[in-house]
Amino acid sequence: MRLPDLMATGWAEIWAHKMRSFLSFFAIAIGIATFFYTLSVLSQSYRRIGRTAEVAGKGRVETRTNHPLTVVQYKDLKERLPAGSSLAFTSDDYNVQEGWWNSLYHKGNQLVGATVYGILPSFKESDFVYRLEGRFINWQDVENKHRVIVLTVFPREVKKSKRRFWWDDVDEHIQKVKEYSEHHHLLHQQVVLNNQTFTVVGILHLPTENEDVRLSRNREWRPTLYIPYTTWYDLYPDENDKRPVDIRVVTGKESTAHTAGGTLTSYLRSQFGPNEKPEIEFFHEKIEERLKEARKSLNNMLFMGIIAMIAGGIGIMNVTMAVIFSRTKEIGIRRALGASRKDILFQFVVEAMLLGLCGAIAGMILGYLAVLHLAEDTSQMTFSWWVVAGSILIALVTSFLFALYPAWQAAKLKPVEALKNE
Amino acid sequence: MVIAQCKQLIKIYPGAHDFRALDEVSLSIQQGEFVSIMGPSGCGKSTLLNILGLLDEPTGGEYLLNNVPTAKLNDARRTELRRNQIGFIFQSFNLMPRLSVLENIALPMRYSDMPRADILPRARELAVRVGLEKKLYSTPLQLSGGQCQRVACARSLANNPSIILADEPTGNLDSKASADILDLLQELNKNGMTIIMVTHDPKIAAGTHRTIHMKDGKIL
Numbered sequence: 001m002r003l004p005d006l007m008a009t010g011w012a013e014i015w016a017h018k019m020r021s022f023l024s025f026f027a028i029a030i031g032i033a034t035f036f037y038t039l040s041v042l043s044q045s046y047r048r049i050g051r052t053a054e055v056a057g058k059g060r061v062e063t064r065t066n067h068p069l070t071v072v073q074y075k076d077l078k079e080r081l082p083a084g085s086s087l088a089f090t091s092d093d094y095n096v097q098e099g100w101w102n103s104l105y106h107k108g109n110q111l112v113g114a115t116v117y118g119i120l121p122s123f124k125e126s127d128f129v130y131r132l133e134g135r136f137i138n139w140q141d142v143e144n145k146h147r148v149i150v151l152t153v154f155p156r157e158v159k160k161s162k163r164r165f166w167w168d169d170v171d172e173h174i175q176k177v178k179e180y181s182e183h184h185h186l187l188h189q190q191v192v193l194n195n196q197t198f199t200v201v202g203i204l205h206l207p208t209e210n211e212d213v214r215l216s217r218n219r220e221w222r223p224t225l226y227i228p229y230t231t232w233y234d235l236y237p238d239e240n241d242k243r244p245v246d247i248r249v250v251t252g253k254e255s256t257a258h259t260a261g262g263t264l265t266s267y268l269r270s271q272f273g274p275n276e277k278p279e280i281e282f283f284h285e286k287i288e289e290r291l292k293e294a295r296k297s298l299n300n301m302l303f304m305g306i307i308a309m310i311a312g313g314i315g316i317m318n319v320t321m322a323v324i325f326s327r328t329k330e331i332g333i334r335r336a337l338g339a340s341r342k343d344i345l346f347q348f349v350v351e352a353m354l355l356g357l358c359g360a361i362a363g364m365i366l367g368y369l370a371v372l373h374l375a376e377d378t379s380q381m382t383f384s385w386w387v388v389a390g391s392i393l394i395a396l397v398t399s400f401l402f403a404l405y406p407a408w409q410a411a412k413l414k415p416v417e418a419l420k421n422e
Numbered sequence: 423m424v425i426a427q428c429k430q431l432i433k434i435y436p437g438a439h440d441f442r443a444l445d446e447v448s449l450s451i452q453q454g455e456f457v458s459i460m461g462p463s464g465c466g467k468s469t470l471l472n473i474l475g476l477l478d479e480p481t482g483g484e485y486l487l488n489n490v491p492t493a494k495l496n497d498a499r500r501t502e503l504r505r506n507q508i509g510f511i512f513q514s515f516n517l518m519p520r521l522s523v524l525e526n527i528a529l530p531m532r533y534s535d536m537p538r539a540d541i542l543p544r545a546r547e548l549a550v551r552v553g554l555e556k557k558l559y560s561t562p563l564q565l566s567g568g569q570c571q572r573v574a575c576a577r578s579l580a581n582n583p584s585i586i587l588a589d590e591p592t593g594n595l596d597s598k599a600s601a602d603i604l605d606l607l608q609e610l611n612k613n614g615m616t617i618i619m620v621t622h623d624p625k626i627a628a629g630t631h632r633t634i635h636m637k638d639g640k641i642l
Contacts, residue, residue: 005532012520333516336477338505338533338581340498416478419516 001343003350010351013323014358024319025359028398031308032363032391037370038301039387045294051213053287057086057126059251060283061260066244067272068233071142074120080263081249082256086125090246091118091232116193116225118232126250127214134187134202141228149193150202150226151186194235198227215286257282309394312359313402316352320406324348331410332418341411348407349400356399360392367391425488425585425616426451426474432482433469433639443469444480445639451585451618456611458627459620461636467620468589470636474618475587476504488584505533509578511588515570517562523549523573524558530580548576552606568599575606579615586610588619592626604629 001009014021069077069089078087094116121138130152141148186200204226206212227235233243249260261280268276324331331344339347426449433444443466451457459467472478473485476492485492487503495503509530510516517526528545536544549558552572562570571591578586588607592600604626611617619630627633635642 001532002538004538016520329516330518333518334529334533335501336475336504336510336516337530337577338501340501340533343533414478416472419477 001339001346006346006350007354009347010354013351014354020319021355021358024315025312025355025362027308027315028312028356028359028395029362029366031305031312031398032360032395033366033370034301034305034308035394036364036367036387036391037374038298038305039390040367040371040384041301042294042298043384043387045298046291048213049287049290049294052215052290053284055127055129055213056215056283056287057250057252058284059085059249059253059255059257059260060126061249061251061257061264062281062283063247063261063264063268063278064244065247065268065272065276065278066242067276068243069245069247069271071230073271077264077267080267081260082251082253082263084252085256085260086122086248086250086252088122088125088248089120089229090123090248091229092243092245093117094232094236114225116227116232116236118229118235119226120229123226126248129207129212129214130204131207132202132204134200136202137226137228142230145230145234146228147196147198147231148201148228149191149198150204151200152204152206152224152226154206193225193227196235215283215290254284257284309398313398316355316399317402317406319355320348320352320403321409323351324406324410328410328413328418328421331413332415332421335413335415335418344413345407345411348410349403352399352403352407353396356395357392359399360395363395364388364391423453424450424486425453425455426618427486427489428470428474428483429485430483431470431473431480431485433466433473433478434481442639444473444483446483447639447641448483449634449641451616453584453616454611454614455632456608456617456630457619458630458633459618459636460622460624460627460633465636466639467636469639471587471589471618471620474585475508475510476500505530506581507584509580509583509586511571511574511578511586511591513590513593515562515567515574515594517570517573517577519562522559522561523554523565526562526573527576527580530577534581536581545576545580548579549573551579552576566599567595568602571595571599571603572606575603575610579610585616585618588617590620590622592621592623600626 068091074087074089078085081087119137120142121136124136134150137148137150140146187203189200190197191200192198236243247264249264251257251260261282264280265278268278334344334347428447428449431444431447431449432442435441435443445466447466447470449470459470461467469478473480474487476487480493487507490503492500492503518529521529524542524545527548528541531541531544546555546558549555552575554569554572554576557565557569562573565573571594574591578588586607591607592603595603600623607617607619608629617630619626621627
């Protein structure tokens, strides 16, 4: 018998016993829903982590020291690093007003409720996810300690969290800042910071929360202000001279990351004495950690999916056995009319695989709904064909494997004995 | 020309007391013959028919179909012979309840190598031949017993067999329908078809060329 005829026969049987068919493919559907969800989330996680690594740059090393570094030291250190490396210093954060919950508000031109960082122009060379309006801080600003500000504003679209949790308050806060950003266009305006007048030279538009792929992104609860690195240390001097600095190196090659890490340690020791013990963080290790976490949580899901698929397979096997028992006479008739053992085997296998296909379709619908309503981050979730193809393949293979034994038993029946069955 | 030949056929059903269903049965059927087999229940008629139709294997002896010895054939080869050379008509019709008349007639062709496009036209032709041109899309449940047996007759002709085996084809029919089926079989026989029919009804047997009487697994 040809495949279209086998499929027509199988489909007629499934349709004739809708309830039984539904029950038998239900477990398959649950399994496929789990697979579909897992594969979708997994592929999304990988895509996101891939983009995170891309934005972060290859061979990225980070450390922190409690001694402020000068521009001279910057140049000195940069020369020692592997050729082509990018080096950036970022000052400690300074909160203009204590407490993140305070809205940024505009009192005259006084900026209150913001976090201020001192940065170098090389800040732009890695993790730069913003859209820039105006200009960025340049070396002239740093060397001449210009009083210029680059201000971050929140994107127009702030996605509200679907669930009510404590951070909903934060979302409301962001909403206020967003309104502020829209209504008070500050580019080229004079603002007052710590009683000093600054000029806003650039505005950085943050990506939406879902588009933001920075690994160590802190949710910007309040607006972030960037000023030249040197200006920052003048603005917020510390009596003990102990304001920490974040150091970031991007070598461009993963292979040179450890060399750069070694250079950082030895340089900081040479500058601040043997007691300086910088903690060096290698970004690719963080990424691997992330991938490991993603895989671990998804392995658990996959395990559940496999259990559901086995249950589904047993369901299919059970129903195929029952079907064969109730249709023994039919098998005899078909054999008398010229059906070979192969024809009988294929008939039941194809019927079971059609059941599996129904389960796959139902499961994918369930899985898709799960993705829409359960997944935490659906921003880069795309409906990828390989996930659909994979889900169908898993369902077909499962039903094939579990139907094989009963179908083989059916094919083995002797025609004369099958015919006698009523 | 001999189309089916049995030499010393033995069929034993094993058990606590082995049951000898066929006891050295020898038989020759000529091409174009219409033969009826009669005998009491349990005399071995159906067993003989099943062996002739390659649905069952004898315990001993030899069966030649179109001069091909069948004893050592494997299942695939036996199936092929059954599909291409033998047509079955059963007492209880054995139609597929969910398939239409047309699809029931077409079923044996679905298992053959016939091109897919030729199957339904041929099924339609056969339905016309048995007088069911107006019932092509009815299902067996919508037909009378006589009509069902006509469908079975048409189905038995599907793959152009060289022999039709009918197991009490009129057993479930009233006398009028039985006479109609006999007429149909006689007509097929006139057109050259070899038919072997098991029956209990002497009137039906009288309509055949030759009647073989059986008792206790032996031909009398």
